[in-house]
Amino acid sequence: MSLACPEMQRPAMYRSSSASIEVPAPPMAIRGSSSVSRPNSERSGLLLGSALLEEDPLFSAFFQEVKALQEDPDEDAPPDAYALAEILRLVPFSRNQLAQYWYKPIVASDGFGGVRLTWRRGRTEVRAVISGAQTARRSYLYWESGDTYGTVQDFTPATLLSYLRQGEGGGA
């Protein structure tokens, strides 16, 4: 199948070729959003986000909490519109997939115009730091379980889902 847009093509290392052994694509959880074609989860994120804001009281309450940071007089760097749009792109997929197992994260500003979302369950913690427009730093996902920790830069909605599912398995 030919792809209409060049940016939608997969990088060479994952392309099928008659001259080399086909290498399976990595699991969704470790893909960066700019490294491969955008997964369906991401393309549909904004649409899904809009639908959730109208139909899902839990998601709507979460997003209102984020928006309230913009009006908070204590805030030295309230989240900007770009950060809010990024939340609507990145979070709805996991909300939709986890259904009743999804719970509201701890919401705080990151001090650089972005937002920190923290999901905590037992010893496992997932922190999604969603950058605003006024920082060169990309959004990242930090996870920690006891003494083990790591970061995924520029994560996708599917990556967030993957890590929240792991936390869900950990149990509180």
Add this chain to the structure above:
Amino acid sequence: MNGDPIPCEDIIIRLIGKRQHLLPGGDVDPGMFVLRRSDEGRLSLFRRTISDIQVCKAALKKPYGAVTLHTGRVRATSYPGNRQIDVVEAEGEGTTIPGHAAMIGLPDPEIDPEAAERVASLLHKQSRNLALS
């Protein structure tokens, strides 16, 4: 003198100036130990032996709470990349309240977010809630 390390036995106070950092159940968000742009590279603290907590409270518009840390433990903790975190005197810097100090050596979250998050977790684990009333 400002910039000099404070004694290891000193207990230091970090005020919570953001409502979001105080969690239901009394815990605090580790994010309160991640540097913000307004922090200018260091966290503002007070020394419990010198600073009057009620005066500290008044210094913030709305202090939502406070945590304490043990200076010696802050120094002795093993941080990513063998990073050295210290607590130094900062009298008169940003406040006139006596006993002002600063935590230095924290990772810049714009440059090394993973280290910044891990250090925040390690500081959070050793912090203790302090009643402000």
